[in-house]
Amino acid sequence: MIIEQNIKTLPLAKVAEILKKSEKLNLTDWNAMNIATVSAKNVPSSRMVLLKKINDDGLVFYTNFNSKKGQDLTGNKFVAVNFWWRELQEQIRIEGEVEKLSEKKSDEYFNSRPLKSRVAAIVSQQSEKIDSYEILQKEIDDLTEQFELNKENPTRPEHCGLYLVKPNSIELWKEGDFRTHQRQKYVKKDDNTWESSFLSP
Numbered sequence: 274m275i276i277e278q279n280i281k282t283l284p285l286a287k288v289a290e291i292l293k294k295s296e297k298l299n300l301t302d303w304n305a306m307n308i309a310t311v312s313a314k315n316v317p318s319s320r321m322v323l324l325k326k327i328n329d330d331g332l333v334f335y336t337n338f339n340s341k342k343g344q345d346l347t348g349n350k351f352v353a354v355n356f357w358w359r360e361l362q363e364q365i366r367i368e369g370e371v372e373k374l375s376e377k378k379s380d381e382y383f384n385s386r387p388l389k390s391r392v393a394a395i396v397s398q399q400s401e402k403i404d405s406y407e408i409l410q411k412e413i414d415d416l417t418e419q420f421e422l423n424k425e426n427p428t429r430p431e432h433c434g435l436y437l438v439k440p441n442s443i444e445l446w447k448e449g450d451f452r453t454h455q456r457q458k459y460v461k462k463d464d465n466t467w468e469s470s471f472l473s474p
Contacts, residue, residue, distance in 0.1 A: 274304040277328040284443040284459035284467055288356075288365055289327050291445070295358050308334070309353040310345035318345060325382065325435070331369065332438040335382060337399035338373075339432045346371055346436070354438060362448035369440040379434035384426065391427045392417045449474065 276293060280286040295303035302323070309319040318341060326333035332354065337343055346352070354367040373379075383391060396412045403409055420427055440461065447455040454474035459467045 275326045282329045307355040311349050312345050313348040340399035364446035366444040367440045368442045369438050371436045374435040380429050383429035394433045395430050
């Protein structure tokens with residue numbers, strides 16, 4: 274996961290600061306975040322993904338565009354993101370919209386992954402029914418061996434790539450005694466500046 278240096282956007286800089294703190298403590302899956310989407314039938318769905326990058330533009334994650342989340346995002350680009358660390362007693366809530374990053378950036382990320390992870394992305398039809406995990410694993414192992422024998426690198430499949438979450442609201446939550454939690458919310462205004470306020474717990 275890449276945390277860019279010198280993030281200037283105040284709420285995103287604070288998010289990066291908390292992420293750095295969780296990374297320094299070596300918390301398990303410290304960059305795991307929940308992504309909530311809504312389908313074309315207005316049915317919500319959520320799942321955990323790993324944050325791959327944070328900068329002034331927003332948050333980046335990698336996925337299969339044909340997956341359930343990818344299908345939801347095709348019809349509704351708005352998402353809700355949640356981070357929570359029990360050890361820190363802190364939570365971050367983000368709402369915004371997504372856009373696909375360039376093919377070049379998706380290629381760069383794909384090529385940085387271990388070979389078996391790249392092969393799995395090619396073989397797996399995420400969210401689709403399969404006959405068995407044994408068959409899926411054999412397909413991954415066989416194709417990995419083929420690439421290794423031929424000394425070739427797999428090409429990123431078109432159905433996989435990076436999304437950028439562009440926040441329009443960010444709430445920083447810190448647990449307090451007797452439910453006196455501290456909540457600071459940032460809302461992006463039409464002129465792209467951020468307005469900050471404190472919320473009652």
